[in-house]
Amino acid sequence: MLLDNAREPLRSTSRPEALNRRRHAKLSRAPQIAPVSVVLSLYSLSLFIFHQLGYLATTTLAAACGTAIFLVAGFYAAFRLTLHTRFTDPTMTSPQIIAVVLLMLVVAYLERATQPALVPFILIAFSFGMFRQSTRMLILHAAGCLLCYLGIILVRGQKEQYGAAFEADLLQWFVLSLSLPGMILLGKQVQNLRQLLSATRYQLEHYEEKSVRDDLTGLYNRRHIKSELEQARLQANAENVPFCLCVIDIDRFKEINDNNGHLAGDTILKEFSKVASNSIRDSDMLGRYGGDEFLLLLKNTDLKGAVMHAERLRVYAHFLDFQKVLTQKHISLSIGVAQYRPGEKIEDLMSRADSALYQAKQLGRNRVEWLES
Known part of the structure; x- marks a missing residue:
């Protein structure tokens, strides 16, 4: 399992947020x-x-x-x-x-x-x-x-x-x-x-809340994560802030299901979802796209930072112990990363990230690949 200190620390509260809290406190005295x-x-x-x-x-x-x-x-x-x-x-x-x-x-x-x-x-x-x-x-x-x-x-x-x-x-x-x-x-x-x-x-x-969650993993579902990607696209175009998309795939998941049963596959999906959720910032968003494929939205992050985060997540997943449900004990991830290009559609961004994922699989799996922005 993961060490507690391996998780990326959350960002401290910004000065504008603190000012907003003080302003709200002042305004709240009037109704009282x-x-x-x-x-x-x-x-x-x-x-x-x-x-x-x-x-x-x-x-x-x-x-x-x-x-x-x-x-x-x-x-x-x-x-x-x-x-x-x-x-x-x-x-x-x-x-x-x-x-x-x-x-x-x-x-x-x-x-x-x-x-x-x-x-x-x-x-x-x-x-x-x-x-x-x-x-x-x-x-x-x-x-x-x-x-x-x-x-x-x-x-x-x-x-x-x-x-x-x-x-x-x-x-x-x-x-x-x-x-x-x-x-x-x-x-x-x-x-x-x-x-x-x-x-x-x-x-x-x-x-x-239930309508935007995946029943098995508790992560955001496909519809909601795509909606959040669209919101991130609008913000990026308006404020010129970068964001990246990671497409995550559990290697040979079909073989895992065939060899160990679907219950073992469900256990892997749930445990990985929990670990991945704990490794991201509050501003980021992880969702299950379908099957063993996940989408990770990294806001205010350039390509270099996204690749580092994806690599860290790949290592985290590798150290998960599934000896009780798997014959091979560990799993591996293939991850494709792409940074949003101003003006492009979300479908194009997803296509580029998916191409990077395909490249990671072609190069032997258990790796992170990316396409330059």
Whole structure:
């Protein structure tokens, strides 16, 4: 079998890829603080309108808006400093909902005139949570919100001798107590739909992956490898980057099947496929073209590099031990290599690589031959 250090090391992450990851991390913070920022922005706007109409004191408006800004800045700092990773829910949806609801309840307690805005904005806050939280957590939040709101109503009602305003407050609380369960049920339906979509997407990805794989070896099949060759051709023409194609054939495979049986042949195909897959870079692609013939696409590689890689693969295959299934113990490979010529068709490239393979067989097999680009 192969030594671990014989495998070609993978390329390190490039600087553009690292920059893209950092840029993605910055952009991902915006959706995470969206619940608190959107709800508080709209709520602050409604408070400003109440103030302009004379229903809200300037000091209360200033305190509420200042608290809203502080909350948004605090959550942004938590994401910026990666403090959110310490929570079970990295999106910190629960703390955001709790902070927003508590602020609105305090303002409603201080200024009864703002209560018409309380129910819709609490529902808006919960609407963000229903996409990210479990039904159990939403129920806990709803129960806490209703209890706090009821406590505010009872405390204020006691001070005001339970007058008509108290009855109006209870009516609004009753409306909220009916609305929140409806919101939770809607959230449950949304979560079920998302789970169904996720399962469907997983199945589609599974079937798509299976459709491009060879059943026996697990390598890419003929149709997919030809599609990748066409993509490499387009990239080479557009960006002037080289790539090479290796046509690999297991020597005297028909004789192996005749002398040892098809099960032995299948074992050889699977073991070789595994070793060959482990010897290539992530950017390269190996596929089974048919029978005992394989295609190896080497991207960003010139002819010299491709020949070296093919020779290394030939040596790897020779050291595979098939004593349990073969009489001769080892196998050998014949490999033909060709570099893509700008403007040519994939069929022409494959024909040249196949000609190089034929030349390798004519010269005695167990060798690598190539055609100059």
